[in-house]
Amino acid sequence: MIIAIASKRGPKVEAVKKCFELTKQFFISTPIEFLTYEIDAGIIMPRSITELMDGAKKRTMLLQQTLQSENRHADFFIGMEGGFHSMHHDGKEHIFLQSWAYVSNGVIGFFGSSGNILVPEKIAVEVMKQNRNLSEVIDEFSKRIDVRSKQGTWGILTKDLLTRQQSFEIALTTAFAPFYNSEIFS
Numbered sequence: 343m344i345i346a347i348a349s350k351r352g353p354k355v356e357a358v359k360k361c362f363e364l365t366k367q368f369f370i371s372t373p374i375e376f377l378t379y380e381i382d383a384g385i386i387m388p389r390s391i392t393e394l395m396d397g398a399k400k401r402t403m404l405l406q407q408t409l410q411s412e413n414r415h416a417d418f419f420i421g422m423e424g425g426f427h428s429m430h431h432d433g434k435e436h437i438f439l440q441s442w443a444y445v446s447n448g449v450i451g452f453f454g455s456s457g458n459i460l461v462p463e464k465i466a467v468e469v470m471k472q473n474r475n476l477s478e479v480i481d482e483f484s485k486r487i488d489v490r491s492k493q494g495t496w497g498i499l500t501k502d503l504l505t506r507q508q509s510f511e512i513a514l515t516t517a518f519a520p521f522y523n524s525e526i527f528s
Contacts, residue, residue, distance in 0.1 A: 343374045346409055346416035348381035348401035352491055354422050357510035361518060364511075368522035377416060381405050387475050388425030391440070395453055397423035398444040406448060418521075419446045422510050424494070425476070426461060426469060437466035439495055441506070443513035447521065454517025456509035459499050 347358050355378055362374055383400040385393055401421030409416055424441040438458035444451055461469075468479045477490045484498045494506020520527035 343370060343372050343418075344377060344414075344416040345374060346377045346379065346405055346414075346419045348379060348383075348405040348419070348421040350378045350380050353494055353505065353507040354510055357422070357507045357514055358420055360507070360511050361514040364515065365518055365522045377409075377414070379405055379408055381408065381421070383421070383423065385423070385425075387469060387473075388423055389427070389470060391427045391442075394423050394425050394427065394440060394442040394455075395444070397421070397425070398442045398453065399451070402444045402446050402451060406446065417447065419448065419451075420444070420514070422513065424506065424509070426466070427458075428470070437461045437463075437470055439499070441496075441509040441513045443510065443517040445514070445517040445521070452517050452520045454513045454515065454519070456512040459496065459504075461495075461499070465495075 345358060347355055349355060359376065381401045381404045383397040385397040388394045388397050398421045402419045405419045405421060421444045426437050427440060429436050439461050440458045441456040443454045465479055465483055468474045469476050476495060480489045480495045480498055481487060489498060493502050496509045497505040
Protein backbone atom coordinates (compact mmCIF):
# COMPACT_ATOMS: atom_id res chain seq x y z
CA MET A 343 0.00 0.00 0.00
CA ILE A 344 1.35 3.43 -0.94
CA ILE A 345 0.37 6.45 1.12
CA ALA A 346 1.26 9.88 -0.29
CA ILE A 347 1.51 12.76 2.19
CA ALA A 348 1.44 16.43 1.17
CA SER A 349 4.04 17.38 3.78
CA LYS A 350 7.55 16.58 4.95
CA ARG A 351 7.01 18.10 8.43
CA GLY A 352 7.64 15.63 11.23
CA PRO A 353 4.39 16.08 13.19
CA LYS A 354 2.25 15.59 10.06
CA VAL A 355 4.20 12.61 8.70
CA GLU A 356 4.28 10.92 12.11
CA ALA A 357 0.53 11.54 12.53
CA VAL A 358 -0.13 9.66 9.28
CA LYS A 359 2.08 6.77 10.38
CA LYS A 360 0.35 6.59 13.76
CA CYS A 361 -3.08 6.70 12.10
CA PHE A 362 -2.11 3.71 9.95
CA GLU A 363 -0.84 1.83 12.98
CA LEU A 364 -4.32 2.25 14.48
CA THR A 365 -6.30 1.45 11.32
CA LYS A 366 -4.11 -1.08 9.47
CA GLN A 367 -6.26 -3.96 10.70
CA PHE A 368 -9.04 -2.65 8.45
CA PHE A 369 -6.88 -2.50 5.32
CA ILE A 370 -5.13 -5.09 3.18
CA SER A 371 -2.17 -6.39 5.14
CA THR A 372 0.58 -5.38 2.74
CA PRO A 373 3.67 -3.39 3.59
CA ILE A 374 3.01 0.33 3.70
CA GLU A 375 5.24 2.77 1.85
CA PHE A 376 4.96 6.46 2.76
CA LEU A 377 5.80 9.08 0.15
CA THR A 378 6.30 12.64 1.39
CA TYR A 379 6.13 15.78 -0.72
CA GLU A 380 6.34 19.42 0.27
CA ILE A 381 3.09 20.78 -1.17
CA ASP A 382 2.15 24.43 -0.72
CA ALA A 383 -1.59 25.16 -0.72
CA GLY A 384 -0.98 28.89 -1.05
CA ILE A 385 -2.66 29.76 2.27
CA ILE A 386 -0.06 31.29 4.55
CA MET A 387 -2.13 31.16 7.73
CA PRO A 388 -5.70 29.82 7.64
CA ARG A 389 -8.06 32.04 9.62
CA SER A 390 -11.39 30.29 9.05
CA ILE A 391 -12.79 26.79 8.84
CA THR A 392 -13.30 27.31 5.11
CA GLU A 393 -9.62 28.19 4.65
CA LEU A 394 -8.60 25.20 6.77
CA MET A 395 -10.73 22.80 4.74
CA ASP A 396 -9.72 24.39 1.42
CA GLY A 397 -6.04 24.17 2.36
CA ALA A 398 -6.21 20.49 3.31
CA LYS A 399 -8.15 19.58 0.15
CA LYS A 400 -5.97 21.72 -2.12
CA ARG A 401 -2.81 20.07 -0.77
CA THR A 402 -4.36 16.67 -1.54
CA MET A 403 -5.37 17.65 -5.07
CA LEU A 404 -1.94 19.17 -5.80
CA LEU A 405 -0.31 16.03 -4.41
CA GLN A 406 -2.39 13.85 -6.76
CA GLN A 407 -1.35 16.04 -9.70
CA THR A 408 2.30 15.82 -8.66
CA LEU A 409 2.24 12.02 -8.52
CA GLN A 410 0.37 11.81 -11.84
CA SER A 411 3.03 14.00 -13.47
CA GLU A 412 5.67 11.57 -12.15
CA ASN A 413 3.66 8.55 -13.34
CA ARG A 414 3.46 7.34 -9.74
CA HIS A 415 0.53 5.68 -8.03
CA ALA A 416 -0.72 5.91 -4.46
CA ASP A 417 -3.59 4.21 -2.68
CA PHE A 418 -4.27 7.28 -0.56
CA PHE A 419 -3.42 10.97 -0.88
CA ILE A 420 -3.37 13.04 2.30
CA GLY A 421 -3.41 16.80 2.89
CA MET A 422 -3.44 18.48 6.30
CA GLU A 423 -3.90 22.05 7.41
CA GLY A 424 -3.81 23.68 10.83
CA GLY A 425 -4.86 27.17 11.76
CA PHE A 426 -7.39 29.41 13.43
CA HIS A 427 -11.09 30.02 13.14
CA SER A 428 -13.42 32.26 15.07
CA MET A 429 -16.83 31.79 16.63
CA HIS A 430 -19.14 34.28 18.30
CA HIS A 431 -20.80 33.31 21.56
CA ASP A 432 -22.36 35.44 24.27
CA GLY A 433 -21.51 38.57 22.28
CA LYS A 434 -17.81 37.81 22.21
CA GLU A 435 -15.47 36.53 19.51
CA HIS A 436 -13.54 33.39 20.43
CA ILE A 437 -10.51 32.27 18.41
CA PHE A 438 -9.74 28.56 18.24
CA LEU A 439 -6.87 26.47 16.89
CA GLN A 440 -7.94 23.43 14.89
CA SER A 441 -6.35 20.82 12.59
CA TRP A 442 -7.97 19.47 9.44
CA ALA A 443 -7.20 16.54 7.12
CA TYR A 444 -8.49 15.57 3.70
CA VAL A 445 -7.96 12.00 2.52
CA SER A 446 -8.62 10.79 -1.02
CA ASN A 447 -8.22 7.46 -2.74
CA GLY A 448 -7.94 9.34 -6.04
CA VAL A 449 -11.67 9.07 -6.73
CA ILE A 450 -13.44 10.22 -3.58
CA GLY A 451 -12.24 12.07 -0.51
CA PHE A 452 -13.34 12.94 2.99
CA PHE A 453 -12.59 15.59 5.61
CA GLY A 454 -11.79 15.12 9.27
CA SER A 455 -10.89 17.54 12.03
CA SER A 456 -9.38 17.60 15.47
CA GLY A 457 -10.99 19.19 18.45
CA ASN A 458 -10.50 22.90 19.13
CA ILE A 459 -8.52 24.77 21.70
CA LEU A 460 -9.14 28.35 22.68
CA VAL A 461 -6.25 30.61 21.70
CA PRO A 462 -5.07 33.18 24.27
CA GLU A 463 -6.08 36.69 23.24
CA LYS A 464 -2.50 37.99 22.99
CA ILE A 465 -1.67 35.27 20.41
CA ALA A 466 -4.99 35.59 18.60
CA VAL A 467 -4.60 39.37 18.18
CA GLU A 468 -1.13 39.00 16.64
CA VAL A 469 -2.37 36.41 14.13
CA MET A 470 -5.90 37.58 13.39
CA LYS A 471 -5.56 41.37 13.67
CA GLN A 472 -1.88 41.95 12.88
CA ASN A 473 -1.89 39.28 10.11
CA ARG A 474 1.22 37.56 11.43
CA ASN A 475 2.00 33.91 10.86
CA LEU A 476 1.32 31.67 13.85
CA SER A 477 4.70 29.96 13.55
CA GLU A 478 6.48 33.28 14.24
CA VAL A 479 4.09 34.33 17.01
CA ILE A 480 4.22 31.03 18.90
CA ASP A 481 8.03 30.96 18.72
CA GLU A 482 8.14 34.46 20.26
CA PHE A 483 5.43 33.70 22.82
CA SER A 484 7.06 30.44 23.96
CA LYS A 485 10.66 31.69 23.59
CA ARG A 486 11.45 28.58 21.53
CA ILE A 487 12.59 27.96 17.97
CA ASP A 488 10.55 26.15 15.28
CA VAL A 489 7.72 25.06 17.58
CA ARG A 490 5.58 23.98 14.60
CA SER A 491 8.10 21.25 13.70
CA LYS A 492 7.96 19.90 17.23
CA GLN A 493 4.99 19.95 19.64
CA GLY A 494 3.29 22.80 17.79
CA THR A 495 1.04 25.43 19.25
CA TRP A 496 -1.14 22.59 20.57
CA GLY A 497 1.76 21.46 22.75
CA ILE A 498 2.51 24.96 24.01
CA LEU A 499 -1.13 25.64 24.89
CA THR A 500 -1.66 22.25 26.61
CA LYS A 501 1.76 21.84 28.28
CA ASP A 502 2.37 18.97 25.82
CA LEU A 503 -0.69 17.00 26.94
CA LEU A 504 -1.89 17.27 23.34
CA THR A 505 0.63 17.96 20.59
CA ARG A 506 0.37 19.08 16.97
CA GLN A 507 0.98 15.50 15.89
CA GLN A 508 -1.84 14.21 18.09
CA SER A 509 -4.25 16.85 16.77
CA PHE A 510 -3.52 15.65 13.23
CA GLU A 511 -3.90 12.01 14.34
CA ILE A 512 -7.47 12.84 15.42
CA ALA A 513 -8.19 14.69 12.15
CA LEU A 514 -6.77 11.81 10.10
CA THR A 515 -8.59 9.08 12.00
CA THR A 516 -11.88 10.87 11.38
CA ALA A 517 -11.09 11.60 7.72
CA PHE A 518 -10.20 7.94 7.09
CA ALA A 519 -13.36 6.60 8.79
CA PRO A 520 -15.40 6.31 5.56
CA PHE A 521 -12.59 4.14 4.11
CA TYR A 522 -11.94 1.82 7.07
CA ASN A 523 -15.60 1.72 8.17
CA SER A 524 -17.20 1.65 4.73
CA GLU A 525 -20.14 -0.54 5.75
CA ILE A 526 -21.45 2.30 7.92
CA PHE A 527 -20.61 5.15 5.52
CA SER A 528 -21.81 3.49 2.29
